[in-house]
Amino acid sequence: MNKRVQALNHMKMNYRELKAPEKLDEVINNAILEGQRDKQTMTRKINSGERKYSQALRRVLYASAAALVIFVGSLNASPMFASKLAEIPVLGQLVKILTFTDGKASGGMVTDGTDISGISTQTENGKAQFIIHFDQDGASQDLASAYKVVYAQKPETLLFEISGVRMLSALEDFEKIKESPLVTAVYPVVTLDDSMVRFMIVFSESISYEIREMASPASLVVEVETSSEAAAALESYRVRTVDMPRGEGLAILEETIMNQYPKRRILPSATESDLFFLEIGQLDSEALAVEMLDELRAMYPGMEIFIEKTEAQ
CATH class of the missing domain: 2.60.40.3500 (Immunoglobulin-like)
Structure with a gap:
């Protein structure tokens, strides 16, 4: 018999001769019982928490349902309330x-x-x-x-x-x-x-x-x-066209000037009599306005334009 087999048999004999400690069975049983008690306690806590959560959830759902009923009832009872809400x-x-x-x-x-x-x-x-x-x-x-x-x-x-x-x-x-x-x-x-x-x-x-x-x-x-900052009542000078009806003629004139002066702000404006004019420029001094007016008249000889003095609101 080789040495490995002899050693294995010797270990088996020693294992069989081992004596279990006294009250080992009692200790094991007590540990099992304690584990079962802990499990029951934890289960009760979880169930209690779930019940509380379930009760709270039910309260929220009941309140939401009641609010919805009141809301729908308000819509049905008050068409004005419904129309205002839609706005x-x-x-x-x-x-x-x-x-x-x-x-x-x-x-x-x-x-x-x-x-x-x-x-x-x-x-x-x-x-x-x-x-x-x-x-x-x-x-x-x-x-x-x-x-x-x-x-x-x-x-x-x-x-x-x-x-x-x-x-x-x-x-x-x-x-x-x-x-x-x-x-x-x-x-x-x-x-x-x-x-x-x-x-x-x-x-x-x-x-x-x-x-x-x-x-x-x-x-x-x-x-x-x-505006909390009132505009200074400074005079300015607007270069503008004469009044004309709203229509393609106004739009064509605006597009023509914009193509010539792409960086200039051309502003279509209405009058109190429902006519329109083009504001071609608004300048701080009359001299600058006259300079612009002369330039435009040289470029568009037939254009009816003039200078209008304006003030801040």
């Missing part, structure tokens, strides 16, 4: 706050077939808000169509130019916008581009403003309030 605009995610450079800012994405479906009006923290909505095939767009906003003074105006647009259903909201004490007028501006709409908001006093582009759903939130 609250749903704002989406902030894309950016517009930064104006030389009175101009832009944003949005290239689209086609958009409808400016409405312009909601509301007051938020004492500020007037006009919310421009973008729809496509009867549903809200996720992203705003490409746009440009132009701010001007004397008088204070915001001109909106929105591309990729085929409809301006928001025309019916213009009268409501004019109910704001800050607004003097709002009107569409003619354009030769059949996939662009333009409209102007004219304000009654010096304003501070912020415009936010939103997504999902797409909108432009125009927030306006009276």
Whole structure:
């Protein structure tokens, strides 16, 4: 028999001769019983916690259900409440706050077939808000169509130019916008581009403003309030055309001048008699205005233009 087998047999004999400690069975049994008690205690705690959680959850669900019943009941009982609720605009995610450079800012994405479906009006923290909505095939767009906003003074105006647009259903909201004490007028501006709409908001006093582009759903939130810094009543000199009807003639003249002076701000404006004119330039001195007037008359001999003195609001 080899040594490995002998060693193994010797270990087996020693194992058989080992005596178990006294009360070993009792210790094992007690340990098992203690483990069972701990398990029962833990189970009771868990069940108790679950019951408490279940009770709390039921209370929340009951309260929510009751609130829903009251809410639906309010809608059914008060059509006015329901209609007012429907007027609250749903704002989406902030894309950016517009930064104006030389009175101009832009944003949005290239689209086609958009409808400016409405312009909601509301007051938020004492500020007037006009919310421009973008729809496509009867549903809200996720992203705003490409746009440009132009701010001007004397008088204070915001001109909106929105591309990729085929409809301006928001025309019916213009009268409501004019109910704001800050607004003097709002009107569409003619354009030769059949996939662009333009409209102007004219304000009654010096304003501070912020415009936010939103997504999902797409909108432009125009927030306006009276400026805390009154504009200095300085005279300026506006080079402008004579009044003319709204139509293609006005748009052709505007495009002609813009092609010649692409960096110049050409501003279509309305008169109280529903006629329009083009503001070609607004300068700080009469001498500069005369210089511009002479230049324009030399370039466009038949153009009827003159200088008009203006003051801050």
